[in-house]
Amino acid sequence: MWAIRRAAIPVRSHTHRFVVARCCHAIPETPSNYLEQREVRQGKEYGRSHSYYIPKSLLCGSSISPTFLWGRNLSSQACVTSNSKADDAEEGFSDLDVPPETDNSIDLSEEGNLSEEDSGEAADKSIGLSDSESDLKGKKVSSKKVCSTPLFKIIIDASRPAVTGALNKWVEEGNALGRNEVSFTLLTLRKRKKYAKALQFMEWLESTKRLDFAERDYASQLDLIAKVYGINKAEKFIEKIPQSCRGEIIYRTLLANCVGAVNVSKAEEVFNKMRDLGLPISTFACNQLLLLYKRINKKKIADVLLLMEKENVKPSLFTYKLLVDTKGISKDISGMEQIMETMKSDGIEPDFVIQAMVIKHYISAGLKDKAEAALKEMEGSDIKENRASCKALLPLYAALGKADEVERIWKECEASPRIDEFLAVIEAWGKLGLVEKAEEAFEEVLKKWKKLSSMYYTALLKVYANHKLLSKGKDxxxxxxxNGCRIGPTTLDVLVKLYVEAGEVEKADSILQRANQNNQIKPRYNTYITLLENYAKRGDIHNAEKVFNRLRQIAYAGRMKQYQLLLLAYVNAKTPAYGFRERMKADNIFPNKAVAAQLAAVDAFRKTQISELLD
Incomplete structure (x- = not known):
């Protein structure tokens, strides 16, 4: 773990100091600066047996704020001092931030998605599943078998008010209701994102005593309540769970939903409560904090690593993915490579997803030779024997501009192409600007599989958006x-980008508003950011403020990027932003160097050389 922390933090100084924290008796709600002021006195009081020798660079480097996770509380406040140029820019989202709509696709765009299912966290990902659901999660289950079960058809065909009556009638007709069938049904409802109906089903099971609920069953219900009604309702539900079933699985399910909602204060509160209750701190819980801080405040990642070391929590493959991706985003390639070496020395072999992630960051950093060498290693000596790598290789070779390599890999697949390989080759041809080939691949997959999910349409739609082909996108x-495809957050994101890239920003804005209101879709954070960026470039303060407020209304608050863009609107409009610093402070956001420069530019009361002479 020490090696991970060393790799995760760039060392800029050899100066050291003692930092002391008492593991079990830290004062609740104590700010970190207060702890720092008490360092010497605490050292004298508790002696060397309670001290930890930490390099000063660990506390002042670009990856850590002086926050102590050994205490019972986590600070939400970002460190405002930094020597890193990377801090000047918003540390945006990357591959692991948003659950993907496809299981294994590799997207090399800045907002691409890498599947968490491939992280080796299969057991942890099933936190909200009952034991049977969790068992089924790792098995290959025929979709036809699941969808054809009578129980599933009854629930899916009934309107929401009629679900309970339909279930009662089904049981009255003498149909057996075993746990396996219940689990298959719940799993399928979840995969189809029919959370409300899944919750109705579980509530019916509980009220009719058709199932003896264990902790995982309550966790499954808690997860559904959080998804349908929000975190507050889920917290209240915990009070109704029998005390004997309120274990670690319950609270880590709540924690995961807080992280999914990017609710920093609530996630930290739940994590601290787990510690107060004496529940074990699992790798999964720590990974959730790492995922949260990767999105919100990368400086605090090292704090979580310190906690993992103290609690002897072993990192998983997903832990390493988060760390590798974080270093890659920051263009710290040497740090990323050190983490990879540490991972291998711990006996954890990188999978295709993490290999693709490393290659993507090599390409982003302009290290094409390293990227090509890593691609050849990933491909292996025989692509036919290593067929599973094809779906990752196609977009990666395209990102390097190697159309001949994409053609070669695709020829190996064409004889018996897999459906996920079509998704990869559509993306690859799009990256290479070969729109017609992307269209050919789409039409081919449409012939082979008559009923496609929206992700395949979205892949081609993204190609059209990137090449400003508005009319084709509309068609x-x-x-x-x-064809009856569902438009979800990913499709909506690409649709908004399609109109924005074509210069129809107002139309994109209206589409986003209607989708949110009428279809009850929660748009992605980056969908709003796309609009906000364009309004900011125009200096359109009115519309920029509207988008900013909508971000706050749907709980996308507390991220530096949106404040930077809103400030940019004021800068480009050459208009003072009165009280903006106070607005940020109220949201517990503290300006980095780039934002501080923007604030100075829109300060109505700043002194210039001319104004001082005139005064």
Whole structure:
């Protein structure tokens, strides 16, 4: 773990100091600066047996704030001092931030998605599943078998008010209700994102005593309540769970939903409560904090690593993925490579997802030779024997501009192409600017599989958006509608980008508003950021403020990027931003160097050389 922390933090100084924290008796709600002021006195009081020797660079480097996770509380406040140029820019989202709509696709865009299912966290990902659901999660289950079960058909066909009556009638007709069938049904409802109906089903099971609820069953219900009604309702539900079933699985399920909602204060509160209750701190819980801080405040990642070391929590493959991706985003390639070496020395072999992630960051950093060498290693000596790597290799070779390599890999797949390989090759041809080839691949997959999910339409729609082909994009969206495809947050994100890239920002804005209101879709954070960026470039303060407020209303608050863009709108409009610093402070956001420069530029009361002479 020490090696991970060394790799995770760039060392800039050899100066050291003693930092002391008492493991079990830290004062609640104590700010970190207060702890720092008490360092010497605490050292004298508790002696060397309670001290930890930590390099000063660990506390002042770009990856850590002086926050102590050994105490019972986590600070939400970001460290405002930094020597890193990387801090000047918003540390945006990357591959692991948003759950993907596809299981294994590799997307090399800045907002691409890498599947968490591939992280080796299969057991942890099933935190909200009952034991049977968790067992089923790792098995290959025929979708036809699941969808054809009578129980599933009854629930899916009934309107929401009629679900309970339909279930009662089904049981009255003498149909057996075993746990396996219940689990298959719940798993399928979840995969289809029918959370409300899944929750109705579980509530019916509980009220009719058709199932003896264990802790995992309550966790499954808690997870569904959080998804349907929000975190507050889920917290209240915990009070109704029998005390004997309120274990670690319950609280880590709540923690995961807090992280999913990017609710920093609530996530830290739940994590601290787990510690107060004496529940074990699992790798999964620590990974949730790492994922949260990767999105919000990368400086605090090292704090979590310190906690993991103290609690002897072993890092998983997903832990390493988060750390590798974080270093890659910061363009710290040597740090990323050190983490990879540490991972291998711990006996954890990188999978295709983490290999693709490393290659992506090599490409982003302009290290093409390293990227090509890593691609050849990933491909192996025989691509036919290593067929599973094809779906990752296609977009990666495309990102390097190697159309001949994409053609070669695709020829190996064409004889018996897999559906996920079509997704990868559509993306690859799009990156290379070969729109017609992307269209050919789409039409081919449409012939082979008549009923496609929206992700395949979205892949081609993204190609159209990147090449500003608005009319083709409109036609494709119409085909989606005609074929009964669901428009989810990912498709909506690409649709908004399509109109924005074509210069129709107001139209994109209206589409986003209607989708949010009528279809009850919660748009992605980056969908709003796309609009906000364009309004900011125009200096359109009115619309920028509207988008900013909508971000706050749907709980996307507390991220530096949106404040930077809103400030940019004021800068470009050459208009003072009165009280903006106070607005940020109220949201517990503290300006980095780039934002401080923007604030100075829109300060109505700042002194210039001319104004001082005139005064």
């Amino acid at each position: 494709l969206v119409k085909r989606m509608s005609d």
